[in-house]
Amino acid sequence: MSYSLATEGLGKSFTLHLQNATAIPVLEGVDLSVAAGECVALSGPSGAGKSTLMRCLYGNYGAERGRILLRHRGEMLDLASAPARVVIEARRETIGYVSQFLRVIPRVSSLAIVAEPLIARGVAPAEAEARAASLLTRLNMAPRLHALPPATFSGGEQQRVNLARGFAAEYPVLLLDEPTASLDAANREIVITLIAEAKGRGAAIIGIFHDTEVRDRVADRLFTVLPIADAA
Numbered sequence: 001m002s003y004s005l006a007t008e009g010l011g012k013s014f015t016l017h018l019q020n021a022t023a024i025p026v027l028e029g030v031d032l033s034v035a036a037g038e039c040v041a042l043s044g045p046s047g048a049g050k051s052t053l054m055r056c057l058y059g060n061y062g063a064e065r066g067r068i069l070l071r072h073r074g075e076m077l078d079l080a081s082a083p084a085r086v087v088i089e090a091r092r093e094t095i096g097y098v099s100q101f102l103r104v105i106p107r108v109s110s111l112a113i114v115a116e117p118l119i120a121r122g123v124a125p126a127e128a129e130a131r132a133a134s135l136l137t138r139l140n141m142a143p144r145l146h147a148l149p150p151a152t153f154s155g156g157e158q159q160r161v162n163l164a165r166g167f168a169a170e171y172p173v174l175l176l177d178e179p180t181a182s183l184d185a186a187n188r189e190i191v192i193t194l195i196a197e198a199k200g201r202g203a204a205i206i207g208i209f210h211d212t213e214v215r216d217r218v219a220d221r222l223f224t225v226l227p228i229a230d231a232a
């Protein structure tokens, strides 16, 4: 089977520098894989390391051990050892990450935030903005909100801007961290549809879904992350 993203023996611990450099091991020997068109949901108890694993997959946290293999430009790229410029290129073209909270940039409109990844990839600004507007509208963001910076938006509105940005770009690999956490039932349904459409066009998706109904409807299988003491 060929995978869009796979980890081999991934390990990560945190070092608490202000507490005598105490090491907190979080991930050990993680072998996870996701194929094109598949959605894998990370499960496991609170504090087990699901968010840490997601951040390692996107390169926000460096992996201490193991490999993170991403199908990028037709070849398997090890994100764990790739130079920063290659990681940035992979993020532009291949792997997207919808975090739980939007990173708000002062004075930048919602439309520009959503269109930005498309423009970075070379899509003409007018087309990128049309696609951004269409996604925002699908997520029930009224046109008057498109021109506003999302700093003053509600939690659910900010999450929808973040989701529009992630889905508009049509990344081949998409990481979703609790994508429906702040949404009402109607918008939750739309996100479920967007995930199904992304799978349909061959995207590989890894998600954390605390809403078990959403998880059961979108996930093809679960990958359990266990606290290291339990896994040993």
Ligand SMILES: Nc1ncnc2c1ncn2[C@@H]1O[C@H](COP(=O)(O)OP(=O)(O)OP(=O)(O)O)[C@@H](O)[C@H]1O
Residues within 6 Å of the ligand: 014, 015, 024, 026, 044, 045, 046, 047, 048, 049, 050, 051, 052, 053
């Ligand atoms: N930056 C950090 N520095 C030190 N410890 C951290 C850091 N980030 C996470 N941890 C610890 O790593 C462990 C895993 O945290 P993580 O947030 O990945 O868990 P999770 O499975 O996503 O939990 P939840 O389901 O509650 O969101 C926890 O014990 C947490 O306290």
